[in-house]
Amino acid sequence: MEYRKALRELREGRIKPYYVCYGTESYLIDDFIERLIAALMEPEHREMGLVRFSTSENPLDEIVDEAETPPFLVPSKLVVVRDSVVFASGRDSAKVEHRPERLQGYMSGPLDSTVLLFVVPHEKLDERKKLVKYAKDKDAVVSFAPMAAEELSQWAIRRAEGQKRRMEQGAVDELLRRVGSEMGAIAAEIDKLCLHAGEGGTVTAEAVATLVSASTEQSVFKLTEEIAALRTDRALALYYDLLKQREEPIKLTALLVRQFRNMLLVKELRKQGFTPQQMAGQLGLHPYAAKITAEQARGFSLERLAAVLERLAELDYEMKTGRVEKTLGLELFLLRTGSEGGG
Template sequence: MDARTWIKELDKGTVRPLYICYGPEKYRMREFIDYVLRKCVPEDVREFAVTKYDLTETSLDDVLEDAQTMPFMAERKVILASNAAFLTGAKENAKVEHRPEKLLDYMKAPVDFSVLILTVDADKLDERKKIVKLLKDNGSMAPFVPLSADDLLQWVKRQAEALSFRFAAGAAEALLLSAGTDLQALRSELEKLSLYAGSGGTVSVEDVDGMVARTTEQDVFMLIDHIVRLRKEKAMTVFHELLLKKEEPIKIAALMTRQFRMLLQVKELERQGYSQQQMASQLGGHPYGIKIASEQSRRFSFEQLASILSSLAELDYGMKTGKVEKTLGMELFILKLAV
């Protein structure tokens, strides 16, 4: 099961008695929970019809007892219970004991006036457990995973549309390069761009460059993108901006090493036939970052990437031992690559 299927069901008026949400993408999880609330409980009665529990402090028995209690001033109520660690293989540190079998008993005859949402702070559930297998089979659980590269780009464009502005060609991609792939951070930058553009306005690549704050990691990501595209002036501009932010050349070199190593790994995995989603899982990166790394790696051969990593190691040693002046050494390295 996946969250998209749940949303389609909700749109058709089908509400499940139980939703178990897990996975690394917490922003999408919160979006889904908010959607359930909008569909199930009118805003003016949410104070009475929405209850929140922390399963590290409250027993599952108490939560299920609440679920079987009629709602007050509402036709349906929603119960949110976080930290359902009993569904994972992790050792529980809860102050209370849970009896997971009671959840299976409840699901044999769930009430129609309660919606129970359990959230799990884990990327995976323990599918060796009977309860996990049964709840998975009946469609009660779904993972919230990072969006694919294409889906992330479309998500950014839909968010802009909802905020009443649009992106000029290349501007949405520029936002992802500058702000990264964290949905909460992207949402904040989108709201900022919305205020700048105004209703019905258009945001250009130049607007994104001028308005969006970049982390050091994203600056280095852009620095390498300029190098790959042979834009040495822009690459040098980004490097000097990093220096103005008091970033040490040794740190910049370390981040460049990490990114070029990623290019080499992506190139090798592509050769082995991995998809971008598979590579993201294997390397622990976001699918959009893997997509960009894949595009960047095509500029280099395996031998060239290995040589770049070797040169970065020599540069790092030279800067740390004082044999190479840090800023000059980095400038020469960037100019050598961006030709």
């Protein structure tokens, strides 16, 4: 089941006795849990009605015992279990013994007053396991995959609208360039920008540029973009800003290697007919990051990307062996790469 369907059922009051929530978008999982808590209990009942476990520390017998115990002094109870071994293919801890048949027995006749929710922070569940098949048959498995680039953009606009502000598309684009695709960070920045705009106000790209600091990873994204566009002066300005923030040139070089390697892989995958969403899955990137990487890759030929990666490997070796002064070495790389263009 996709998470939007699970939210719709929640709004309609159709709450399942157990859920298996999996995926890498932790913000959406946390949001679903908060909505579930609000639907199940009053704020004053939260302390008594919410219980947390982890399968890395607690055996399934202990977790099921809690689920089978009626709630005390509150009408309902939510048991949240963080898991990487029961529903996923993580390694079992030698200290914790799990009996999956005990959990399946509970799932066949769950307590009406308890909701049991497993949080599995993995891209996939282990489809070979009986518990996974059983939960899927009961439509209790909920997927929380990262949003596509367009979805993420629309979500940001809706969040601002929910606070009675309008967010320009340019502001959204600038925010994502600066913050990246982590939804928790985006939400926090939107809330700050909305506070600055005031009720009924507009969040502009200028406000984002003034109020939101770019992360190191996003600055490297921008750095690569400026190189691809042959804007060497802007690339150097970004580099100097990163140095003022005490960023280590060797770390920046490693991030550049990762970005140029992804650009090379994206270019190869595009030749094979992959869509941006499929590229994201292949490379382990967020769909928005894959989209930006594909746009940057257009400015380079395959041969040029291979040559840049080779030069970065040489630079990394020279930095670590002391053959070149680190700050100067990376500055010369930016000057040379920008002057040669994308080939």
